[in-house]
Amino acid sequence: MDRVGVIGCGKMGLKHMDCFRRIPGVKVVGVYDTNAVKCKECSGVKHYETVAELFKDCDIVDICTPTNTHKEYIMEGIKQKKAVFVEKPLCRTMDEANEILKEAKKKKAKIMVGHILRYFNQYANIKRLVDAKAAGKPCVVRISRVNGFRRGSNNWFSSLEKSGGVILDLMIHDIDFLMWCFGDVERVYAMNLMSKGVQDTDYALAVLRFKNGVIAHLEASWAHYSGFRTSVEMACDKGLISYDSRNPNTLAVEFAGGRNFKDSPVDENATLVELKDFINYTRSGKIPKLDIDDAYGCLEVSLAALESTKTGKVVTIKKGKF
């Protein structure tokens, strides 16, 4: 039996718990959260008073806390020889990332970062089409991820120091996806609102140039009001590939009274598939769809974008500083 300890019982912690429980041979032994009230929302598991006690009882730690707290838990996990799953981003700064990578490589630690797009049917299929050159060679790519603003616990998302704004929250997903498709990034130029002092929301636009020549435009938003949506468009030299989560949908339901929803359900939700891949990694050593170097590279580009928002200058990626 693999014993999982979940740190942070917010939106993602709850979701992970739900998924881990559905994986055969996995048991969620307990949860830890600095806010004890949050623990109470998790039924059927032990609520730990200290993180040290939780570490004692588990083989796997699952870190679902605000981004700026990832590093200390990852380091503790490596030290105690636990397998570590950490929600994206790996951590908040490159200094932290360098420290983590050095230690992880030295100790051969099993760490996986939750860049979940690789596990979504639609994104995996777009990648398959790209690899098969379905519309030829991609030239100009547009990718978008928009949502409303979420305060999270203690409004941590609104602190650039803690969350990195919408670039480290949402855009990083698309950066990972594009790097999965196209490889290394040459340079990045980005603009956002948070670096300009706008409060309690963020919106970012970025332009990436990949080493393979692809030009990508990225939009990430906490400033949209009609719910979460994403889109991808790849203009290629022999056609065009496009996806938009808004339509078409395979299911639309409307109720008397006006409530309605649309969905495109799939057999297994992406988080479950992702966590299964991680559990398989801890058991068999088979490298999951993304390794720690991918997560590091993605963070490097994302932080370069954030730097560009502050300086107004293009940032060239110097790969692999660790």
Added chain:
Amino acid sequence: MASDDKVKIGIMSFAHMHAHSYTAYLMGMDSVKVIGLADDDKKRGRAMSKEFKIKAFDNCKKLLKEDIEAVVICSENSKHAELAIMAAEAKKHILCEKPISTNIKDAQKMIEACKKNGVKLMLAFPCRYLTSVTRARRIIENGEIGRILAIKGTNHGSFPGGWFVDVKKSGGGAVMDHTVHVVDLMRWILNKEVKRVYAEIDKSIHNKKIDDCGTLAFEFHGGVIATLDPSWSRPKSFMTWGDVTLDIIGEKGVIQVDAFAQAINVFDDTKNKHYWANWGSNADTKMLRSFVDMIRYNKEPAISGYDGLKAMEVALGAYESAKKKQAVELPLK
């Protein structure tokens, strides 16, 4: 309307295909008489003369000697300046196809010549007359979405071929062709100028000698951030020629304009093609009406030469940025 009261107009060159629709709409206006055309491509001139049943003059000088008040210039971009200055000196008002010219100096000379000769210069930016755009602008002016924070724009198109892809005649490819419309809309909506531009530009889609794709990022004075994709990236199999879109992020709301989405789906087996038939209102006719009214009622042009210059400057800044691989401050030095 009595013939003498009509606004008499001449068409200078049919090199740009818009001359075709502009001429047709002008001829449909009761207050307008299209006197004739001049085209340095004699064959094209004759064909247009036949089609519209208007006189083809040997050259522009001859056309300008006619009893006309105004001209429409639809030549290759590189010839705009020469023709516009010629028309201004002949005291004719001008509607000039976009972009105003291919460099700042020419644009300045055109503006100067019009000022000196007391004629009006209007730029053909029909997007200002798109119904979704004008409605969006009104909503913003009413303060309904609060202060504007960001705008994400596109003006995609298909590969145009012809002189458009000859840099000597066009002054540039997709970036020159498709930056100016949306930058003009952004300037018009924000009442602000672009302060800094960054661009990635390539010719990777069609692999011809001219830029065909890219992405621009800019910041306006006052802090609004914006991007624009001017790529000729709609494939032959696409449902339509391209698009004009604006996603406008305000403090209290978001507006999305997809100006050419008023579409009826047609699936045509004879061409093996799915295409969009547009059912929207015509923006060109409103722009031409504004031009004609400018003359009839002695009004200022709705879209000035300066507007044309400032929009083109962003495209030129984008080329400079892509070359230097760094952001460029405007105005250009």
